[in-house]
Amino acid sequence: xxxxxxYFNNAKEILKNAPIxxxxxxxxxxxREAFGTAYLAILxxxxxxxxxxxxxKKDLPKSVDAYRIALQKHVSVHNGKLLREFEKLYxxxxxxxxxxxxxxDTYVVKDAFKAAKGFIDKIGHSYS
Numbered sequence: 001x002x003x004x005x006x007y008f009n010n011a012k013e014i015l016k017n018a019p020i021x022x023x024x025x026x027x028x029x030x031x032r033e034a035f036g037t038a039y040l041a042i043l044x045x046x047x048x049x050x051x052x053x054x055x056x057k058k059d060l061p062k063s064v065d066a067y068r069i070a071l072q073k074h075v076s077v078h079n080g081k082l083l084r085e086f087e088k089l090y091x092x093x094x095x096x097x098x099x100x101x102x103x104x105d106t107y108v109v110k111d112a113f114k115a116a117k118g119f120i121d122k123i124g125h126s127y128s
Contacts (some may be wrong), residue, residue: 001048001124004037008120012113025104034109035097036115042065042089045120050074064090075123082126085119 014034018025025031046067051076061067068083076083092112097103097111103112 001045001120004041004045004048004124007037007044008035008117011035011037012042014024015109015113020106021107025109028101028104031109032098032101033084035093035103035112038091039093039098042086042093042116042119045123046071046075049123059110061097064087064094082119082123086123089116097100 009037011034014030014037015025017101018034020029030071050060050070055070055074061070067086071083092103093116097112102124103109
């Protein structure tokens with residue numbers, strides 16, 4: 001899970017430099033960037049598991065729908081909760097946090113990052 005952790009740590013580093021006032025990030029740009037990087041950490045964690053399961057780099061998913069299919073086929077067979085967690089993290093990190101820039105409360109951001117780290121840890125421990 002080296003690469004996914006590297007991405008996740010980069011996301012946290014980006015957040016450290018974002019200005020905060022009254023438990024609110026006052027500059028949404030670095031927060032959005034951090035969410036995008038955290039989402040990439042999720043994708044990297046899935047990629048690492050798929051590679052361990054015998055897929056080649058060429059066969060790795062190239063869209064969110066392809067990630068859903070790959071999770072169902074190769075990972076969620078053993079743990080159906082992972083697909084639901086992936087869906088929640090996709091909506092939280094990628095759509096609300098990165099794409100729409102709707103998340104800027106420090107407590108919400110912290111909880112989102114905690115959920116992302118939990119997913120990375122769970123997928124790493126379950127399939128390493």
